[in-house]
Amino acid sequence: MFYRLWVDAAPSAQGITDVHEPTLELFLVPEAERAGLVIVCPGGAYRGRANHEGYPIARWLNEIGISAAVLHYRVYPYQYPVPLIDGQRAVRLARHHAAEWGIRPDRIATLGFSAGGHLVSTLGTRFDSGDAEARDPIDRQSSRPDALVMCYPVITFTEPYTHNGSVTAQLGEEPSEEQRQMLSSELQVTASTPPSFLWHTAEDTAVPPENSMLFATALSRHRVPFELHIYEQGAHGVGLSHAVPDTAQWTVQCERWLRRMGYASANAATE
Secondary structure (H helix, E strand, C coil): CEEECCCCCCCCCCCCCHHHCCEEEEECCCHHHCCCEEEEECCCCCCCCCHHHCHHHHHHHHHCCCEEEEEECCCCCCCCCHHHHHHHHHHHHHHHCHHHHCCCCCCEEEEEECHHHHHHHHHCCCCCCCCCCCCCHHHHCCCCCCEEEEECCCCCCCCCCCCHHHHHHHHCCCCCHHHHHHCCHHHCCCCCCCCEEEEEECCCCCCCCHHHHHHHHHHHHCCCCEEEEEECCCCCCCCCCCCCCCHHHHHHHHHHHHHHCCCCCCCCCCC
């Protein structure tokens, strides 16, 4: 089930085809099992959206009794703040439709891989409570996710640990240091940043594990609850990690965390 994020043209839209129209694709579990919703943001260096980090993740979440939605956010040539605006709108949309979808409006999480993880970290550090006077009722909703899951995320836009492809796609060829710091999520964490689950691999050379470590350190400094796992094996982009059994344990640990956070009902499937 697809939902357009905006009924009319999306803000800053450069055309009218699907490429220019961000959508949220919904995968609900049976009504009796519904509790929270996890919005999935695939990676792709802000130049694409990796298929193996979208639908397979939604299916996995459904298998463990958690409703999911895949966010088809806009990527290059769209640049900051367009992906962020799409992500914020997706959270507002889910919260607005919570009663209709049978989910809890205070259990809207975001989960992202690589650049999608950067989008998730940005959603968790650059949010608002909504505009109570907005004509569009969706815009009256808060854009703050209730929890964040970040999988080998790009976090920092500063050297030496950044992923330059993501930086260029978002900010252009010669971003200023001020712009880089603005989108370095470890510098934007506050006590209001949502509880977070992060994982990375030590072998990741494309997006070094220091990215997750930097964000976890910032969360710790502000006393925000978090869980961090650094697995030994696995290159960047391993997704569900079926080919790397030890690293594939991230799904087990993430499921436990999401259950503790209230994203699966008592009626949902167990491990």
